[in-house]
Amino acid sequence: MAERIVVLQKGVLVVTGGSRGIGAATAELAARDGWSVVVNYRADEQAAHAVVDRICADGGKAVAVRGDVADTGNVRRLFAEADALGTIGGLVNNAGIVDRRQRVDEMSPERLERMMRVNVIGSMLCAQEAVRRMSTRHGGNGGAIVNLSSVAAVLGAPGQYVDYAVSKGAIDTFTTGLGREVAGEGIRVNAVRPGIIDTEIHASGGEPERVAQMRSVLPMKREGSAGEVAAAIVWLLSEGASYVTGAILDVSGGR
Numbered sequence: 001m002a003e004r005i006v007v008l009q010k011g012v013l014v015v016t017g018g019s020r021g022i023g024a025a026t027a028e029l030a031a032r033d034g035w036s037v038v039v040n041y042r043a044d045e046q047a048a049h050a051v052v053d054r055i056c057a058d059g060g061k062a063v064a065v066r067g068d069v070a071d072t073g074n075v076r077r078l079f080a081e082a083d084a085l086g087t088i089g090g091l092v093n094n095a096g097i098v099d100r101r102q103r104v105d106e107m108s109p110e111r112l113e114r115m116m117r118v119n120v121i122g123s124m125l126c127a128q129e130a131v132r133r134m135s136t137r138h139g140g141n142g143g144a145i146v147n148l149s150s151v152a153a154v155l156g157a158p159g160q161y162v163d164y165a166v167s168k169g170a171i172d173t174f175t176t177g178l179g180r181e182v183a184g185e186g187i188r189v190n191a192v193r194p195g196i197i198d199t200e201i202h203a204s205g206g207e208p209e210r211v212a213q214m215r216s217v218l219p220m221k222r223e224g225s226a227g228e229v230a231a232a233i234v235w236l237l238s239e240g241a242s243y244v245t246g247a248i249l250d251v252s253g254g255r
Contacts, residue, residue, distance in 0.1 A: 010034035011089030011143070013237070014082050016069050016126055017041070019048035021199035022148065023094040025230035027051055031060030033234055035090065038082040039064045042095070061085075069095045069122030070114070079129040089143040090237050091130040093123040093171075096148060098164045112163055119167035120174070123147055127178060127189075135185040142186025144237045147175050149193040151252045168193075172248055179246030188245040190236045195252025197224045219254030 013030050017023040018039035027037045028051065037055060039062055041048035048064040055062040065081045067074035082088055096119045099111055127145055134143035152161070153168035171191060179189035196218060198211050211223045232251050235241055 011141075012036045012038060012082055012086045013090040013092065014038045014078065014088065014126070014130070015040060015092045015094055016078075016122070017095030018092075019044045019051060019064075022194070022197065022226045022229045022233075023092070024051045025226035026092055026094065026233050027062065028055055028058075029227070029230045029234050030090075030092075030237065031055040031062055032058065033238065035237075036060075036085050037062040038078070038085060040067055040069070040078055040095065042066070042068045068118075069126055070117040072125060075122070075125045075129060078126075079133070083133070087141065088130060088133045089141070091126055091143070091145045092233055092237075093126055093145065093147045095122060096167075098161055101160050103159060104162050107163055115163045115167050116170075119164070120170045123171060124174060127174075131178075131182055131185075131187060134187050135182055137185045140186070143188075144241075145178070145187065145189045146233045146236045147171050147189070147191040149175070149191045149248060151193050151195045151250065151255055153193065155255075175248060176246050183245050188236075188241070190241070190244060190246070191248045192229060192232050192236070193248055193250045193252060194229050195224060195250070195255040197226060197229055197251075199226055222253065224251060224253055 013035040015023050015027045015037060018027045019041035027039050031037050039048050039051050052062045052064045065078050067078040069075055130145055132138055134140040149171045150168040152165040153172050157165040175189055175191040196211060215223060229251050232249055
C-alpha cells in the first residue's frame with residue numbers, strides 16, 4: 001500500500017477578501033479551529049483590522065495584509081507576509097466582485113476584463129503561490145485550498161450578470177483540474193457554491209434589496225448566512241475532509 005501523505009493542519013491560512021461577509025466569517029471560524037489567519041483585504045482597512053481584533057480577543061492569531069488579488073505583485077507580497085507568520089497550510093480564495101445588472105451586449109470590455117482578472121486570474125495567482133509552498137513536490141507538507149464559486153455558475157444569471165456566472169463557472173473547472181493535478185502532492189482543492197447569502201456583495205452590485213426580493217422563491221424560504229458558508233469552508237479545510245478533493249459543495253438552500 002502506498003504511503004499516505006500527511007497533510008499539515010492548523011498552520012497559516014490565507015483568506016482573500018477576508019474583511020467582510022463570507023471571508024470575515026471564515027477567518028474568525030478558522031481561527032477558532034486553530035488556524036493562524038492572514039486576513040487579506042483590498043481597500044477596507046478598518047474592517048480588516050476589526051476582524052483581526054476579534055480573532056485576537058478570542059485568543060487566536062491573525063494579521064491583516066492589504067493587496068489586490070488581480071495584481072501579481074500584490075499577490076506575491078501577500079504570501080511573503082504570510083510566510084512571516086509561519087508555514088502556510090491553507091488558502092481560501094474568497095476575494096471576488098460582482099457588477100451592476102446588465103445584459104451581455106451592454107457590458108464594456110473593461111468590465112469583462114476586471115471581472116475575469118479578479119474572480120478567475122486572481123484565484124489562480126493565489127493558488128500558484130499556495131501550491132509552491134504546500135506541495136510535497138516543492139518540499140512542502142501539503143495543505144488545502146477552498147475556492148468560492150456560486151450557484152450562478154449553474155444558473156447562468158441571464159439578464160443580470162452573465163459575466164459573473166461565467167467567472168464562477170471557470171472556478172468550478174479550475175477546482176476540478178487543480179484538484180486532480182496536485183492530489184498526489186498532499187494538497188486537496190475543493191470549492192463551495194453559495195446561493196443567496198445575506199452579505200454586502202448584493203449592495204456592491206447595486207441591488208441592496210435582492211436578498212429580500214428573492215426570499216419567497218428560495219426552496220427553504222430564507223437566505224443563507226455567511227456563517228453557514230464559513231462552516232462548510234472550514235470543514236473542507238479540516239482533517240474531517242481528508243479524502244475530499246475536486247469536490248464542489250452547494251451551500252444554496254436547495255436552489
